[in-house]
Amino acid sequence: MTETARAGDEDATGESFVPSLGVVPAVVAMAAVLVPVRGGVEDPFVQLAGALAVVSVVAFLTRRHGVLAPASGAVLAAGSSLGVVLLTGYALNQGITGSTAVPGLDGTVSLLFLAFAAAGGSIGVAAADYGGVSARGLIERTLRFSTMAGVGFAGLIAMAIVSIVLAPLLGFDGVQGQLLQYLSTALGLGAVAAITMAFRGYDLSFLDLEVPSLRTVGWTVGGLVLLFGALIVISIAMTAVGVDTADHGTTQQVEQNPELLVVIVPGMLLVVGPFEELLYRNVIQKSLYETFSRYGAVVVTSVIFAGVHVSAYATAGPGQILASLAVLFGLSLVLGFIYERTENLVVPALVHGAYNAIQMLLLVV
Structure with missing residues (x-):
């Protein structure tokens, strides 16, 4: 600690x-x-x-x-x-x-x-x-967890607000619907990250952005291997005990309309990976370092990360949603570990975006 x-x-x-x-x-x-x-x-x-x-x-x-x-x-x-x-x-x-x-x-x-x-x-x-x-320490940790959970869910609310505002211009269906989703992600999560940093008195030096290097490439490749390895292990374990998971909303859209991959793949790489990692890793996880141990912060951040994704599986039953969130929790642990080790936002952003993009492409292979 x-x-x-x-x-x-x-x-x-x-x-x-x-x-x-x-x-x-x-x-x-x-x-x-x-x-x-x-x-x-x-x-x-x-x-x-x-x-x-x-x-x-x-x-x-x-x-x-x-x-x-x-x-x-x-x-x-x-x-x-x-x-x-x-x-x-x-x-x-x-x-x-x-x-x-x-x-x-x-x-x-x-x-x-x-x-x-x-x-x-x-x-x-x-x-x-x-x-x-101690008692005091537990109270401090509970308050910090609650605050950062609020920040995480504020990102979800901000995305919804941006989506409602821009919907009359773009609509919810097809390619334009995907563009709306990614614009909402970038503007919503970006705004909440900026507001949180300003409120806590952080300047741009708080952002862990480094010029890509051979180390970045190595961690990115290794991170993808870790992430897919974790997915395989979790999937095998859940299959062995008969646990069913839910399909992500984006997965369902790709299966119904593969042409959307033209927007979804770059959206995952350029928007979802970078902006989700900005908020959940660079802002939330790094802020939790001040109160929790570093690995404790990884676990707590993963709880928050999984929790805010409930709506993405809303069409499934509660048991399937719970199983899907458990998978997300496990994958978030890997992303949090990568960020903790590298202290470079670029690495988990690339790993997260590439992982999502590859997952989408595998649906049509």
Whole structure:
């Protein structure tokens, strides 16, 4: 963990605060899984998730009372919570939601999705406990995560606003619709990146732009290999366990109208890769370095990156969307690692753009 990331950690309000806080999402996850189990859900993955949720609660409680050492207790809590995330995610993908009616409201709530989200929070708290983060440090990290998540979703909103403004000039269909999409991406994400930098007092020196060199070429080629390698591994794993993913909206458009590749391929290389990496890596991930460890910032940025792409898979079911976001999370980890290693925006921008372009071209081969 970097020195900056540890700033403020010495002002702890007590060693037991962080594991005490972890009990809350762990209990929520446990209850959210055990209610459908007691209600008759006999799926073994859900039942195993319930057992692991209980282990997570016990781990946090034993850490809270000093029975387990920080390292062993935090690892047990994180590992069992990760198991809950994976198992409930799998159940959701298979159409098991554990839905229940909410008194006074129309509709239902998926208890398994609630367990999935709560267990994800437990992992974050356990990681903080393992790293020796104090109460103050945890609050600072939570606030920074929330702020940067807001920046990420502001980019999505800005793109929508630009799209609405320019739609009367270009329309939503065909080649002009693709041009509208890429103009919205460039103007929306670019504007949010510029506003965030100005608000935080950063000048142009904050941008990690270097003249391409042999090192840049090497990292770009290696990054593409890493990215496609990660995709293959994730895809094989998901296929092996029968997890279905959703198609990206752009993928569906290419399959229906391959001629759009004339616009989509350069759009991926010149707009999507550069501007998404500008906001999510150079602005969000780099800003998170000030509070999180560098690798922690990569993980947190990937959570945000995956979350803002929900709308791209909106035509699929919730389980398929969740699986697709898991794939995006894994690929974002690779891009974040590349940026952290090179500290050069050009490299992840090229890797991201080329990866997307190649993916689109493979659809028509």
